[in-house]
Amino acid sequence: MQTQTQQAIHTEAKSLLERFMHIRSRSEEICAPLQPEDYVVQPVVDVSPPKWHLGHTTWFFEEFVLDGNLPGYKRYNEQFAYVFNSYYETVGKRILRTNRGNLTRPSVEEVYRYRSWVYEHMERYLQEEEIGEEMQQIVELGLQHEQQHQELLIYDIKYILGNNPLLPAYAPRPETAAATPAAAPEPLRMLPIEEGVYEIGWQHPNRFCFDNELGRHKVYLQAYSIANRLVTNREYLEFMEAGGYGYFRHWLSEAWEWVKQEKIAAPYHWHKVEGAWHRYTMHGLEPLNLDEPVTHISFYEADAFAKWKGLRLPTEQEWEVACLRLSPEPPATANFQESRLYEPAVRATANLQFWGDAWEWTASAYRPYPYFSEAEGAVGEYNGKFMINQMVLRGGSCATPRDHIRATYRNFFNPHLRWMYSGIRLAQHI
Amino acid sequence: MQTQTQQAIHTEAKSLLERFMHIRSRSEEICAPLQPEDYVVQPVVDVSPPKWHLGHTTWFFEEFVLDGNLPGYKRYNEQFAYVFNSYYETVGKRILRTNRGNLTRPSVEEVYRYRSWVYEHMERYLQEEEIGEEMQQIVELGLQHEQQHQELLIYDIKYILGNNPLLPAYAPRPETAAATPAAAPEPLRMLPIEEGVYEIGWQHPNRFCFDNELGRHKVYLQAYSIANRLVTNREYLEFMEAGGYGYFRHWLSEAWEWVKQEKIAAPYHWHKVEGAWHRYTMHGLEPLNLDEPVTHISFYEADAFAKWKGLRLPTEQEWEVACLRLSPEPPATANFQESRLYEPAVRATANLQFWGDAWEWTASAYRPYPYFSEAEGAVGEYNGKFMINQMVLRGGSCATPRDHIRATYRNFFNPHLRWMYSGIRLAQHI
Amino acid sequence: MQTQTQQAIHTEAKSLLERFMHIRSRSEEICAPLQPEDYVVQPVVDVSPPKWHLGHTTWFFEEFVLDGNLPGYKRYNEQFAYVFNSYYETVGKRILRTNRGNLTRPSVEEVYRYRSWVYEHMERYLQEEEIGEEMQQIVELGLQHEQQHQELLIYDIKYILGNNPLLPAYAPRPETAAATPAAAPEPLRMLPIEEGVYEIGWQHPNRFCFDNELGRHKVYLQAYSIANRLVTNREYLEFMEAGGYGYFRHWLSEAWEWVKQEKIAAPYHWHKVEGAWHRYTMHGLEPLNLDEPVTHISFYEADAFAKWKGLRLPTEQEWEVACLRLSPEPPATANFQESRLYEPAVRATANLQFWGDAWEWTASAYRPYPYFSEAEGAVGEYNGKFMINQMVLRGGSCATPRDHIRATYRNFFNPHLRWMYSGIRLAQHI
């Protein structure tokens, strides 16, 4: 039986304020290179306008923290609840997701004023008020939520710019990234894990996790082995050149419909320029680096690639057990958001790439763990309601803040999506 | 490591012929009450015209058995491969699924002539030829395949007639069904199963199963309890009357969109007539029998109902372990296709309803078992390619032949579908 | 000023009965070669199932004549009003047009019983009752309406069978049609008409016409010339071989979108078989006869062809004036429904083809004449409400009954449609 409190945390209010300041300013730093026009559009339904992300994460603090808790707090603009609510049915009408990209007002400037307004009041609230554990948890949830939106911001900015025929760069490649190893990554090796009963799920009752990681429980794993690194562009190109996109037997039935319907023939953001494969990166159009991990692929493609290789994707349980066994903590060379590279990097020596670079599609559908239950109220709408027709991804990406990820972290996307940094790790039974 | 052969069977050719004759004539018996017009249409994409089912199951034997194996065999009509192939990409062009209901030729009469032609040649083949084990397996697969289409035939006939504003009956209620118990079903009780390591999957190497049941493997189950019967119309009506379809918190996010978009407010085939709920049955429009199991519901509805009850659906592993523990064989009162009732029945005493009546939605997404691998060639396209965005159902229904079902049998449907006989069994952790 | 009564007719009741018997049996004769399955389907929204046509034309007499006028008349089935109403909003709910092809009941047999029932009661009504002028007009309208549906029946049957990969023939080519002239049609000549004021519209107040032909009025025509015959398959093929479908400048903007979207590259019912153009006819697949008029083309194609030729389509006013001047009555060789050919024929000597063979697209949008007004009640829903986004066609086709057509008759279709017998006559200003 499970008796864990849901998001038990013992962070001091002061350090909460520091975290608040740090994380909030990080969102703004991500947007700094944008021009006002870049903040506005929604080229496909899965992408949100950057100014919407900035407003929505702000609204979270106004709605769930300030309103009703900070004495005398007055909302910046009553209508913003309508404009910036994303999907919380509990808290009133929300704007249709497909209409987000048509709203030119509030302007970018006004969204920043909104952020300042909420920032100032949060500062007062976190400094002056007696904050109970429950409110601390909600503030922490708001920060984790903002970190998730930072990651989406990066995907969405890349989509918005990469969808433009002018292919403008977001920013120059950071100088530190020049230190990228020139050497090719190690050959693919399969690392064995023995069969047996393992425990899965979050185990630190007093540290933050999302509700979907709770319900620590036992699983039985058959013996398996798992790759020592992510699949590279070179390996993926072999699949392409072997006609992988043209032969139905590699593909799930609905994946094959998707390939034909959408005329899919390469990862997203790849362009063939004068006979040579390039990919659009946050630093502009670049020749494909064959040693980098492949990214911007759907589950369909990851699954087809693995089948073509005679292997498969790991389940999320296999992934978690292997990660905790082989690479329990991120190595120093792990490539997270903090590198400002915003692209997967060539594998550094001894980095098994369980952490950062690209989210790893698993073979597992996103379904509740045993003992899973949703919280009451709007925060309970966080995860559970998405547990259908999505696949689990693990390990974080080059757009994930380092302090946001855990070995038990369960990310999820629909199997056809690929605008995010997604990649492939192979597995097999032994 | 797994070394099972995929569909090992040791049936004698002679009994195969008997089975062939029996199963084939059963398909025709199902269609006997139809008028020629009823054989033709496809009111929604998931429904196929009855004459297509009759032709497609026949084409299977022509394509995979007779052609190339029976010396001198000549196809009945070369174009039928095109008309009656369903989804086997391996064997050439196929007609678009959405166009099936527009084909008035071959006529029903000609489809029956096609069936006779293939019947006669199969009779010769099964009597005269030396049939190796592989071909025996393929014939067996063809028969199992035909039984699956019998089940679909029944769903589709019910949809075609029930979609007609005249609501014509398929056939009168069979007299034997009058023996239905007048007494209300037992109260809902939750039967406990202790935690531990269990084995899952097909274990009889020399008896038929589908490839998706293979790969017998260990799982760890947390302690749980499972209901002693299916949810009844009475219980489901309570959910409806409590506003279940109108309150978003019971529903998965995409389920809620579906409810609003499709204006879902009751199980499929339910009609409110002068203030009273009725349901269309194969015997015409009838007042709702509150004691019968609820059916024609989507996974979305099953999941929402369970949440509203404070319970959940069992996983497929929990279902299989509980079935083998509590009701390892179908009881004499189990309600299968052979009852000709074609509707779920009020629970008979001591019948836990694991078998027949209605397929039970589980909490499990349809994904491959460990060690799963697809066969080579077209028969390998049978199951694996559908293992995405579908949910597993267990236990068979009132449209399933009794000799077709097993405790390990994995059926699957998209979570929004409900034209089949689907129902709910509840579970919880303890 | 216009004071015409709308559909003034002075037919005797007795001859009405004869016409009734003749026209009704003609509809049944058209359907005689069908198999029951052919009566049911609706492969595209514009096609209706043949049994729907048979029921709908019958319902017209029940709804507008028998019910309330024949003492003691009892409807055959109250629900048929719902099933067989097409678009008369005035008289209650109607089944969605897109769902017509999913209704297998009432069966074909029952529809024929319905026809017999209404036939018997109409016989009694027309023999025994005192029928006022207004009711005579409504019966006449019902017969004209049935003739229109006969024409649609022929299009729809051709579509249903021609859409089937087996391409079954409707019936063998009639022997009389063997008399088709072997000689090629005359060269295209342009016949001049001088400029001036002309009168347009129906002028016989005591003979039947549709309301859209009324409002006889003056028009001024600039001098023009008009072709002496329809465009042939040979001429149309020249357009195709000159790349006509591939060069945007021939096409209206939305036509060009349609060509690309729908991948249009030939008239409907054309098939290229082993390098040679064939067309599906009511007599099966036949090599293209280059001397026959081109048919099954959209307004878009007619307009593009004319532009490519450096000419244009005539306006409906030009067409009517030219017809009355050059061919005021159908010649004996005119190819109407009565020929049972159901395909346009090679032009006979001296037949200018203003009558029969193929409806001729005009350059005129379908808009009301001056003084047009709709009748009160449901019969007023006949024409006026369709006067938007449609183009006028003139002259009748090989599917039109000879006694149904007039020089002033205004047919109309959306510009993209082409399942009907539509053709091209060229014109130009001089």
Add this chain to the structure above:
Amino acid sequence: MQTQTQQAIHTEAKSLLERFMHIRSRSEEICAPLQPEDYVVQPVVDVSPPKWHLGHTTWFFEEFVLDGNLPGYKRYNEQFAYVFNSYYETVGKRILRTNRGNLTRPSVEEVYRYRSWVYEHMERYLQEEEIGEEMQQIVELGLQHEQQHQELLIYDIKYILGNNPLLPAYAPRPETAAATPAAAPEPLRMLPIEEGVYEIGWQHPNRFCFDNELGRHKVYLQAYSIANRLVTNREYLEFMEAGGYGYFRHWLSEAWEWVKQEKIAAPYHWHKVEGAWHRYTMHGLEPLNLDEPVTHISFYEADAFAKWKGLRLPTEQEWEVACLRLSPEPPATANFQESRLYEPAVRATANLQFWGDAWEWTASAYRPYPYFSEAEGAVGEYNGKFMINQMVLRGGSCATPRDHIRATYRNFFNPHLRWMYSGIRLAQHI
């Protein structure tokens, strides 16, 4: 016979430069109140982003004037031809119309730099080069084209801001508009025009017109009368309050589908706030002024309103003859773009409102005049290719530059559109 040259003009190059400077700066003045974000989006397919209008009108001069005519001219950016081409198939690939609103680059600033670049080169070209008559015509066409886009800019800005839940004003109501007459407009009177032969079309061979106005020709008009002003909001509200949107008999068949499908119940930009009708204007949300002309209505609505009144819309020929007879030149009180009101105004005394305020839907489909022919090359793609499924509107609107409109000017829109300033003038036969 017609021998007019298409766009014969004898404007001096110098005054062309002055016109160029004036018209170009007017476009920028229209955009001056916008924030950068407002320039970017495309909320529906018919609306284009303001920065696209600014770029597209600039590209016209680069593509058709500077490139190849100004010695040594180098395009500002080769890719802009792709980004800013609208629909000229002749001159290469163009961006999909539905993707225009997703392009954040080139930025607004860069579009203005592009305008400056082209402005400077056009200035040089118009001052220094010998400009033949053909090039003068093309420059003039470019200016007329820019004026058309000014009008669209105003519609689109109104749509973009009026679609935003914050309903921001574009600009305050201009003070001059305070002079709006307080008195209600005159009662509706019908002004008679006698029957006879009239001449239609442009008659000044040496002044600019569009090709669709050419082909001056005779028409015969039956006697009719036409209203002395536009229909007001008060009159339209009577239609609404009489249930006009709910009774099918007022509506064309496809209009009725549209009303039901889109849930249309009032003109576009109308909002009911606390029980009172308001409309969004360029000056913000305002209570409905009952004396102003109704605007933002579709042809469907104009036609339904007229039917409800027992009247009809005038044909474009009737409109042109009446305008030239009753109000051949715009009165001083005509409300054009120059008033900066950007909304229809209450009718001033003696202003029959044939000019300005709102485009008047006519009963005429947009089809070619006799003798119409398209020019060679890309400029020939201007009008002719849109002559299908559109209705003609006459008279200009409050967004039309006064020197852009003529009595013969033929505007056109699809019958369901209503984001433009469209209104109603009534007519009838006498």
